[in-house]
Amino acid sequence: MAADHLRERYRAPSLLIGHSLGGAAVLATASEIREACAVVSIAAPSDPAHVTHLFAESMAEIEAHGQAEVNVGGRPFIIGKEFLDDLREQEQRDRIAQLGLPLLLLHSPQDAIVGIDNAADIYTAARHPKSFISLDGADHLLTHPRHAERVAQLITAWVDPYLADRD
Numbered sequence: 001m002a003a004d005h006l007r008e009r010y011r012a013p014s015l016l017i018g019h020s021l022g023g024a025a026v027l028a029t030a031s032e033i034r035e036a037c038a039v040v041s042i043a044a045p046s047d048p049a050h051v052t053h054l055f056a057e058s059m060a061e062i063e064a065h066g067q068a069e070v071n072v073g074g075r076p077f078i079i080g081k082e083f084l085d086d087l088r089e090q091e092q093r094d095r096i097a098q099l100g101l102p103l104l105l106l107h108s109p110q111d112a113i114v115g116i117d118n119a120a121d122i123y124t125a126a127r128h129p130k131s132f133i134s135l136d137g138a139d140h141l142l143t144h145p146r147h148a149e150r151v152a153q154l155i156t157a158w159v160d161p162y163l164a165d166r167d
Contacts, residue, residue: 003033015040015159020114020140024048027122028095038102038162040155043140045114046096046121049087054113055079072113096125103130104158106151113140131158 003012012035018026023044030039045051052059055070058079062068067080103126107119116134123132133154138147 003029003035007035011035014038014163017042017155019043019142021045021048021051024090024092027099028090028092030099030101031095036101038104038159039099040104040106040159041122042106042142042151043108043111043114043135044105044118044122046118046125047092048090050118051114052084052087059084093121093125096122097127099126102162104155105130105132106135106154107132108135108138108140110137111140133158 006012012033014035014037016026016030016033016036016038017040018024019042021044023041026039027041027044028048030036051072054072055062055068058068058070062079062081062084067078069076070079071077103122105119105123105126107114107116109116119132123130135142135147135151138144138150142148142151
């Protein structure tokens with residue numbers, strides 16, 4: 001795990017931030033990182049298997065050949081069968097309910113890759129403290145610099161009370 005590598009060489013992360021499937025990943029692993037004091041999820045699916053619809057036309061090739069190149073958000077990715085199997089096995093709702101850390105959800109109502117209903121599902125499953133901020137006008141990849149800068153500013157302001165005593 002990346003946190004173990006950081007713990008051994010510097011220090012473990014105290015703030016976990018993930019975008020898209022990375023957001024699902026930090027939600028799934030946060031409880032395993034004892035030093036974590038807060039979690040930020042940006043445009044994450046509530047059920048990681050949800051994203052398989054993005055490469056539905058390649059599913060037969062993935063199953064038959066073990067992998068295929070797919071296009072997600074205008075970018076090519078190699079998706080393997082093991083990745084699909086891992087997505088199908090996730091019990092995300094239970095992990096979110098047991099998170100036990102402050103959670104910030106950032107999601108755009110215009111996200112065409114992972115719908116805003118995913119943020120609602122995560123928010124409903126999570127316990128307080130939790131916050132949701134709508135990234136109105138942003139796309140899934142935050143391709144406009146103004147949207148990426150806004151996300152950075154929002155995270156910085158939100159996390160301040162959780163990191164204040166950590167240094």
